[in-house]
Amino acid sequence: MVGWRQAHxxxxxxxxxxxxxxxxxxxxxxxxxxxxxxxxRHGLLPxxxxxxxxxxxxxxxxxxxxxxxxxxxxxxxxxxxxxxxSKSGLVGRGGGLTTSRKVLxxxxxxxxxxxxxxxxPVDTLRMCKRTESAPYLGxxxxxxxxxxxxxxxxxxxxxxxQRVPSERYRRGRTLAAxxxxxxxxxxxxxxxxxxxxxxxxxxxxxxxxxxxxxxPEVEPSYRGYLVWRGILxxxxxxxxxxxxxxxxxSYVSIKGSFxxxxxxxIEGSATPGQR
Numbered sequence: 001m002v003g004w005r006q007a008h009x010x011x012x013x014x015x016x017x018x019x020x021x022x023x024x025x026x027x028x029x030x031x032x033x034x035x036x037x038x039x040x041r042h043g044l045l046p047x048x049x050x051x052x053x054x055x056x057x058x059x060x061x062x063x064x065x066x067x068x069x070x071x072x073x074x075x076x077x078x079x080x081x082x083x084x085x086s087k088s089g090l091v092g093r094g095g096g097l098t099t100s101r102k103v104l105x106x107x108x109x110x111x112x113x114x115x116x117x118x119x120x121p122v123d124t125l126r127m128c129k130r131t132e133s134a135p136y137l138g139x140x141x142x143x144x145x146x147x148x149x150x151x152x153x154x155x156x157x158x159x160x161x162q163r164v165p166s167e168r169y170r171r172g173r174t175l176a177a178x179x180x181x182x183x184x185x186x187x188x189x190x191x192x193x194x195x196x197x198x199x200x201x202x203x204x205x206x207x208x209x210x211x212x213x214x215x216p217e218v219e220p221s222y223r224g225y226l227v228w229r230g231i232l233x234x235x236x237x238x239x240x241x242x243x244x245x246x247x248x249x250s251y252v253s254i255k256g257s258f259x260x261x262x263x264x265x266i267e268g269s270a271t272p273g274q275r
Contacts, residue, residue, distance in 0.1 A: 055079070098151075101121070
């Protein structure tokens with residue numbers, strides 16, 4: 001049973017005694033080459049922990065932002081561990097993402113993703129509206145010029161997580177409580193394990209444990225609408241012509257809106273019929 005005590009004006013779980021520290025190891029290196037050849041303008045070398053004032057960092061959540069933070073902190077010489085509550089990989093969380101060419105180029109320059117990472121570039125966004133004469137696909141009264149790249153969520157996560165050393169990515173670890181130690185944070189997990197860290201990053205989504213611990217008075221509130229996302233293989237689409245390769249934003253339809261865009265397959269194919 002977990003007791004509670006007041007610390008620094010906030011209520012924190014009272015946790016077991018601080019565990020003994022372990023020797024630090026820094027297995028991080030760039031996928032672009034061996035460690036020691038990637039200093040560059042981003043400072044990605046593991047380097048000497050003492051010279052770099054290395055911290056022991058814990059990242060709660062092993063999705064996209066958690067992996068990105070882990071990679072950059074690890075290459076900067078910090079002792080990083082990712083704790084992901086899911087026991088299996090996150091690759092099956094189907095969905096697409098859109099971003100700009102500049103963002104993808106920056107991620108490649110930092111070796112967060114492969115140089116040949118698959119993305120579907122688009123330059124036009126079609127605004128569509130259903131009418132009586134076009135009840136299915138609607139009409140396209142307006143188009144906007146954009147510079148956007150569409151990617152597969154699972155493909156992006158795969159690229160990121162392969163850059164996190166497997167021993168630093170702990171699956172099936174659900175955070176139960178945290179305590180402010182003044183000079184760090186103590187974490188306790190549902191399996192009873194206790195870890196201390198000098199830095200904790202909560203990258204665990206909208207229902208974040210960090211938000212709950214720091215701001216217990218704040219609760220999510222329903223905004224009056226739902227968002228659904230999914231992936232349909234384009235080989236199952238009878239007529240590709242109306243969709244072409246341009247994203248479509250359908251408005252004033254089915255009491256909401258509908259956005260569709262083409263992404264590469266999880267295997268990385270951008271060939272029509274295999275996306």
